[in-house]
Amino acid sequence: MSAKRVTSQDVADLAGVSRTTVSLVLNDVQDIKISPATKQKVVEAAQELGYVPDAAAQALASRRAQIVGLILTRQPHQIASDAFIPQILDGLLDVMHQYDMRLIIDIVEPEHQSEAYLQLVRAKRIDGILLSGPRLGDHALKSLEDDGFPTVLIGQLPDVNFCSVDIDNRAAAGMAVAHLVNLGHQRIACITNAPKTYTAPVDRLAGYRLALEDAGIAYRPELVRFGNFTLESGYEQMANLLASGEPFTAAFVASDTVAMGAKSAILEKGLRIPDDIALVGFDDLPIAKFAEPPLTTVHLPVIELARQASAMLINILKGGSQACRHILLDTHLVIRRSCGATHNR
Amino acid sequence: MSAKRVTSQDVADLAGVSRTTVSLVLNDVQDIKISPATKQKVVEAAQELGYVPDAAAQALASRRAQIVGLILTRQPHQIASDAFIPQILDGLLDVMHQYDMRLIIDIVEPEHQSEAYLQLVRAKRIDGILLSGPRLGDHALKSLEDDGFPTVLIGQLPDVNFCSVDIDNRAAAGMAVAHLVNLGHQRIACITNAPKTYTAPVDRLAGYRLALEDAGIAYRPELVRFGNFTLESGYEQMANLLASGEPFTAAFVASDTVAMGAKSAILEKGLRIPDDIALVGFDDLPIAKFAEPPLTTVHLPVIELARQASAMLINILKGGSQACRHILLDTHLVIRRSCGATHNR
């Protein structure tokens, strides 16, 4: 099996220096000055031997694992169609690579208030946490806060003092609904992206409501349904809405995935989009552009969200200002055919 | 900041035993028998102190990191719409949780023949590797093979001796095409899911070809295009096919994602599905069922694939038979409206 492990001692021997020096050189320690000659020798020796420091030993001694944890709060059934995960990974890993950090990923069920990720922290397996889909009333989070553990939320949460990166869900939803209003729609239904235990759907619903009020349209609970992340939930809620007999000519669905499900229910009823019902989604997933009809939606910069969140976390880890910051990224409406306005693909 | 760390010494002290005993008890070592009384004391002490072993120390001493690496070979632009990733994670983490293992994830670009993941191995950060999207001519893989490093492929590769979990791509593709043939189609186009440097598209194309031959239909290269994982590639290749003037009444697209792109191109031309062109996809992504029209496709058991792959890896790690095994999972055709046969939703 595998080759005899190369240790820093081997490198030291070959370079004719001590292990200390090897460590100093390879970690590029600033405080102390090492002669360029020695430096060169060490680097070459390491290269020649193909030396790769043992991560465990490094972690034990330095008290830094060089790993961050990405915790996704999701329900099992909603994972399969969660189109965000790949994009989040994309943005995250990009930053991780830059800093030579690793990513441990885990999915925890919101119900199991999981101490699951606390375990990672307690075992010192990770130096910091990125939490996607933070939930109200998560005890573990409180614990992290008390410990002052480096944490960045992808999303937001009131009453906690963590850094976060998010969008202005309320404004974004308002923008989408205002668009429908401007097209002349008066009876606009709404299906949220998730249950109200999450903050995003609550904010998006608030945005919907505000936009209606701004337009002098009464808010009617009968036209509102709660989605649950999945295509199925969109299908069901829309079917339910259609069966309710409440008339409406447009719908704002606060998630493209849920919207695709809703779309399916509409078409199955023999109704046309946008002729009978105009549809606006939220997220601008890649599929939105290729849906039939192409879906007008709010563009959510997921990759950038992930990128900023990880950059923020790295900054904290590097000893940057612990100052808590909240970043809100811009969104914009992408107009396609599903609401019947100017057509773009 | 954080609480004073609890070490195994603390637990030992509280329980009135030595650190050895603590380790023995907590790791549930089989060989040696510890009195239930002692065991109880240790467990309680650990509980009371909230003891969590330091992962780095554990790894250093035991030479096991308790982490497996999931390496996704993907091109940056294809990640965002890669609907497999969430499902793979789902299956994987499920198994990982059972064995109290962690998952480090990384995405490497196929071009960068990345030694990227070798780094993880060399640093002993991971105990084993799950490789999704293995590619022909990956030097790093050869290196792993030489080292006998525990590795399981999600997919397949000739000329290497790794365990693998996959489906019979050729047979599955054949099944899809045979379905089109049975519906009376004679001119059937094909768009692969990926370039031919991957094995799956090559096998699926072979299945397409065989099915045609079985039906006495000549294989015509003019009707074949190569997709590249993405919606865009599907759109482009189908547009190209339509523009070529080669007549065809059906298309087998070896990936649902690519098929959704292709679908968009067809509809945009004013052609109807399945009336003008029947469409069969591959993968059975959640969205397939909710597409317009719903997409007939080959069901790929991704979650199960991931589950079996990780179980296989864990088995190797636990010292199970190093015997190399190749598992092929079953697929089946899911018939929906896009090919005009019996309609299901």
Added chain:
DNA sequence: TTGTAAGCGTTATCAC
């Protein structure tokens, strides 16, 4: 059955 002691491969604190 339990304890002693020797690593595991680094980093970090001091002297030199």
Added chain:
DNA sequence: GTGATAACGCTTACAA
């Protein structure tokens, strides 16, 4: 500038 020498917290022969 560079090199001994402790930690770091755990596992694991080997003794007892």
